[in-house]
Amino acid sequence: MTFICGGRPQPEIPPSSEGVVILPWVCPSCDGTGTWDDGLQCMLCGGRGAVNEEDLGEWDRAELKRTPIPPAVMKTPCRDCAFRPGAPEEDEKPPADYPFYCHHGMPVVDGAYAPTAWADGKPLGALVCRGWWAAATGEDLPAEAYRPANDGWGRS
Ligand SMILES: [Zn+2]
Structure with missing residues (x-):
């Protein structure tokens, strides 16, 4: 399933066994853009621009910004x-x-x-x-x- 927002296809929402998905952090690897400087899709957030705790792994928590x-x-x-x-x-x-x-x-x-x-x-x-x-x-x-x-x- 692809979600459309402003006419642009958005990356899929990850499945959750708990029934609720929250991505509280701006992706620190792509700064929320979903792509790296070389134009490739960000591997940390999968192009969503936002991540949850499980996505972060060893990333430095001091660099995190909250998503809206x-x-x-x-x-x-x-x-x-x-x-x-x-x-x-x-x-x-x-x-x-x-x-x-x-x-x-x-x-x-x-x-x-x-x-x-x-x-x-x-x-x-x-x-x-x-x-x-x-x-x-x-x-x-x-x-x-x-x-x-x-x-x-x-x-x-
Ligand atoms: Zn990212």
Whole structure:
């Protein structure tokens, strides 16, 4: 499968047994271009321009730059983010190997979040939790303590 972006074929996304693929680092070998100076496809990132920890091997971590955060991820962690200190989920955080979605704007039915549209097992239009993104990419988790929203269901 080839993904098209701006009319240019993009390299394939690598398969993942965990169901989620995140490339949090700009490829240090080609500086994110996907090709080396001689025009050949970069062997470290396979032409994707970005890499994950497994791709990096022995590469010097001090040279790494973060890739841009996808637009589907919340810009900042919510004040009642599950990944804040003191959150109800603090002792059992959502697993990093499957996307976790921000609850803001989601309907609640019988005490549970109930998205009204789904595609491929994912809630359509829901944004990914910023705290989850930090956990899944090895960033520091939100430092400020959890503060519940006014109605207890994430609506402020
Ligand atoms: Zn590269």
